[in-house]
Amino acid sequence: MNQPSSVKPENVAITIPRRLDAEDAQLALQKLQTILKRHEVIEELAHRQYEDQERSNLLEGLLHRQHENEIKAIVNGLHPSDIAFILESLPVAERKVVWQLVDPEHDADVLLEVEDWVRESLIESMDHEDLVAATGAMDADEIADLVPDLPPDVIAEVQKGLTDAERAQLIAAMGYPEDTVGAIMDFDMVRVREDVTLEVVLRYLRRLHELPDHTDQVFVVDREDKLRGTLSLTRLLVSDPESLVSDVMSTDYLALSPLDSDAEAAGAFERYDLVSAPVTDDLGRLIGRVTIDEVVDVIQEDSQEQELSRAGLQEEDIFAPVVSALRNRAPWLLINLCTAAVASLVASRFEDTVSHIVILAFLMSIVAGIGGNSGNQTMTMIIRALAVGRVTGRNVWQLVKRELLVTFMVGMCGSLVAGLFAWIISGSLAIALVMMAAMIGNMLIGAALGVMIPILRDRFGNDPAVGSSVLLTFATDSLGFFIFLGLATLFLV
């Protein structure tokens, strides 16, 4: 709220480079926030101090223009990706102010760069013409990415400006489900024939004046557009121009299918260190290509999604209205609440036992918690092994045995500590022994479930990460209470 007087970025002449590192980005962001804040404060002051409406308006107008110019100066010097970052990092109202001031020539690039949850709010605040202008400058595959967020009349108008080929590409791109190769491929391929010399290829490329981004290879196709090989630019550059394409091209390439999962394509890029890969249809015809920049986005998004889904969340605008945050968070917490309630219902069956030995009430949550934590370790290892395809039908049993053994040994050490604690707090060796037995038992249950839950979910086609931890905690809580209080009922009462 209050700003330390020693830091006044607005008074310091900062030169912000065009491409930002993390520190520069923070600096640019802070500077913008300062201007926006100052503007807000001055607007308020102006309203308060000047009874004379006209003078107030005049002053405001002047300051307003000055602030706008300052913002423009900062924002429009940036790379579109950095403009996108700045917009993502501002609250909705301020985001709109800044977005209005972004140079229209950056509109298309910024719209393509921002995260989905921000794009919506940007498109909302653009008028029809700006949207058509921005979208009209895009490639078919880029338009396809934006279509879900665009108003229908804009789509209709943009469509008219496309060539027949582009329109066909747009329709094709829109047809592929999310998370497939089809959804991330583009159509910017350079095709050559195999029966020409490299000299001809070189001349052909020169006539194109510009090659698509991330062109590290051109594709060799026959008359039916069937992929025959690939010719890397480096190969093209170092080989004798008199050679035939067919002599120089590589036939050891990886072709993706448009319905492959994008995660699998990412795996291939990672394994084989690719920059681009051709996409072919069932007949082997070249229909598109995937480039490393899209793949990096896929990897990043997948890892973010996984991180969020562990806490039962989806991607959320940290400045979105509170209501949308509620929708994001409440379901997961309610599920956890219900499983916790069931676990406590299980425990409450042992009310008599607990009322005899109250100290059990304080020990039982330790037993439940450690089982969950231990099982969670096992589950994390197994989910990792599953994700990279390291678990086969053949070694599942080996994994279970190993996990049980490891857990048993960790449990032995841990239960000594826990038993000692129980002994000190209760003064009863019997309670300590029950505690130790229950803890080891519950940890073994956690380990067994930590292996089996993700493997079963995986086998039945569900994503192994999501929901697994709820199930695990539910089981280790309920069974932890049950084993501990059950043993206590048998041996102590």
Place this chain on the structure above:
Amino acid sequence: MNQPSSVKPENVAITIPRRLDAEDAQLALQKLQTILKRHEVIEELAHRQYEDQERSNLLEGLLHRQHENEIKAIVNGLHPSDIAFILESLPVAERKVVWQLVDPEHDADVLLEVEDWVRESLIESMDHEDLVAATGAMDADEIADLVPDLPPDVIAEVQKGLTDAERAQLIAAMGYPEDTVGAIMDFDMVRVREDVTLEVVLRYLRRLHELPDHTDQVFVVDREDKLRGTLSLTRLLVSDPESLVSDVMSTDYLALSPLDSDAEAAGAFERYDLVSAPVTDDLGRLIGRVTIDEVVDVIQEDSQEQELSRAGLQEEDIFAPVVSALRNRAPWLLINLCTAAVASLVASRFEDTVSHIVILAFLMSIVAGIGGNSGNQTMTMIIRALAVGRVTGRNVWQLVKRELLVTFMVGMCGSLVAGLFAWIISGSLAIALVMMAAMIGNMLIGAALGVMIPILRDRFGNDPAVGSSVLLTFATDSLGFFIFLGLATLFLV
């Protein structure tokens, strides 16, 4: 353990392609496992059935050779990255068997591709000469990656085979700390001068016969090796060969410093869609380059590390001896055990209250758990926002307010459910009300800590993810018990 008779991959002629998708990789892995298993079984049988030692040995030898040939046929047809995958997915003993059968020409590539925890076991099982041969074929930056795992005599011998320049590079590469740009950069750069024509550059490249992997641009340097600009291959290909390099080169490039963090470099590659980037020293001299394949590895490793560290784990060989798994897992569980013990100690201060109203014992863990879950959601959002640099001094307070508001509203909904449950199970409206109040209170504590813990850790330079969840759970458990039982003591007893 037992193998269903319907699946006999060893009898089916599978043609495994050179580059595997996930399914192929599983298939190859299973086939190998089958052969290895069969081999083991037959060895056992042979020992049992033939008293005649000589005949037994003969038979074993024959089968042995047959199995070896089968394994070789599968493994050596694969891309080195896929060989690495197979080796990572086998238990140590079988891994060594297969590794012995890998063609020496793949040794270097496989060693560079496998995960750190596997590399050690592979190097152990190689003899001096094979190691020298494999390592001698590597670039200086690649050798530097392996140095920590290599025996000193191998390093000494390999060093001798290097040129002076390579030796200088090796020493430079070894000097940079892990997680810096210096540690992932290579020295395979093509340098050109700015005062020559593209025609000259083209001729120069052709004379090189081969360009380094991931060469998408050549670097324009002056006589002092200072970087003046970059010239992309695509630009080189489409421009008039008569033009000067200085007219065509780009001066709007991003140069990394060798001490930048690799994560920051990855961020730049992602933002600006780079394939390679120059690395320069303080004087602007070109000293190396970073390529996208290294960056993709950095991104993957960081996300894996984060995933594991959340469960208090490090990368672990799922087939490593149990003892090393103990070292990996026990510390985290012991820490959790201690915090749980402290929380239960807090709760046990209210023994009188709980012995009066036993049902409190079963409800208190719900209050503690939901506070932890809710705080964890908040923390996940904040860690994400921190990671991408979206949190500035300016908006922290805004974030805290928003999180508290969201949590309060989710808490209201949740506490209705929890209150109803408490009412039903206890039959006491007073208990239900205490439960609701305690739950909302503990959730607010969770939210506040969920914002503050990662921000404080980040400000003091610690990685915000690791350890934060222990602290959070500790606080929400202890305070959850304290608030709930405290309120109950005040109002119910």
